[in-house]
Amino acid sequence: MRNWPLFDLSITTPRLVLRLPSLADLDELADRAAEGVHEEGFMPFLFPWTDGEPAERARRTAQYHFRAWGALTPEDWALEFAVLHEGVVVGTQGVMAKDFAVTREVSTGSWLGRRFHGRGIGTEMRAAVLHLAFAGLGARHAVTQAFEDNHASLAVTRKLGYREDGITLHNRRGEAAVTQRFRLRAGEWAETPGVEVHGLAPCLPLLGLDGS
Template identity: 55%
Template sequence: MLVDHFPLFGLRLRTPRLELRLPSPEELAELAEVAAKGVHDPEVMPFLVPWTDRPAAEVARSVVQHHWSQLGAWTPEEWSLDLAVFLDGRAVGVQEISARDFAITRRVATGSWLGRRHQGQGIGTEMRAAVLHLAFAGLGAHEAVSSAFADNHASHAVSRKLGYQPNGIDRRAIRGALTIDRRLLLTRTAWDDHRTIPVTIDALEPCLPLLGLAST
């Protein structure tokens, strides 16, 4: 079975409403269709790479290709895990957690997107809380980083709720204009002080070597 060769296909994160896991090919197609229908107001661009500025068919295809490319480039020293987010059994978005030299740095980064019709319901907070639990409780991370443009108020609201603190800025050129990217840092202590969403993790131990950690 595929999970025997790549145990991350067995990993499951669960919150009161959501399940996060790697998608099957059919579920990946469903995710692509969600993205093609829109993940943000077309008047703004919340991503460093403006992948959603393409025609809908290209947006959908880019979701599939990006997912495959992340898995194909995987090494224990540098990895990016794009977990599909399921609400009531339907794919609604993607929550990413990534790291470089995690066994040494004990730092992860996160990013995400969510279909527009599912926004404003607390799902973004719940899905990020799931991967933060994976990072801190499951993997022993010391800190997590994220960033969002200054006008991405929804993302900043999620970060504040989960305990992130400002960690400097970057100046970016997005759609030919200056955009301020606000960096954010979450320490293990702040995560522990702010966590309120219960999360369960299944089948993590077989994945540890792929994440750069020794099995217990």
């Protein structure tokens, strides 16, 4: 799309393709949300969007991406990629920033359809957006956080070299819960072999960068 080049932006890894979802991708992503993202009785998200019936989860998924597209500005942006494995949409990986041109800091968030857990996909898709951030956009820092009982997310974060960066207390379903914050500096980032970014240059002004 000539006036929205973000739809031509993609990241490829040895096993995955990350791209802003087409409407067909978004339908498939909504199906993954409806099928389930985590076990019952557990809530890994700050906003409990996975509570509710399958149809409601599917609708929330589509609406979230529509809002991200409409709200994007050079000063406050979120790239929410559909993640494809062997041609199937398996989840979503986001990278976000505010005032990136000044702060050079991004944050990340993701989810993966439950039936695709345990295959190393979560690590690979996070590595993909870290490559975009550090190698593509010139980020100096990447931050993330997860609840202390979200062991899978914590394992991915530690595997990719982040360092602990404090804690935050939250109200989770009426009870206090702790998230562990993490930070990865550019000088400590280890590039993952086989990751490539495509179609980035036309997108840079939309992300607060001039491309020079």
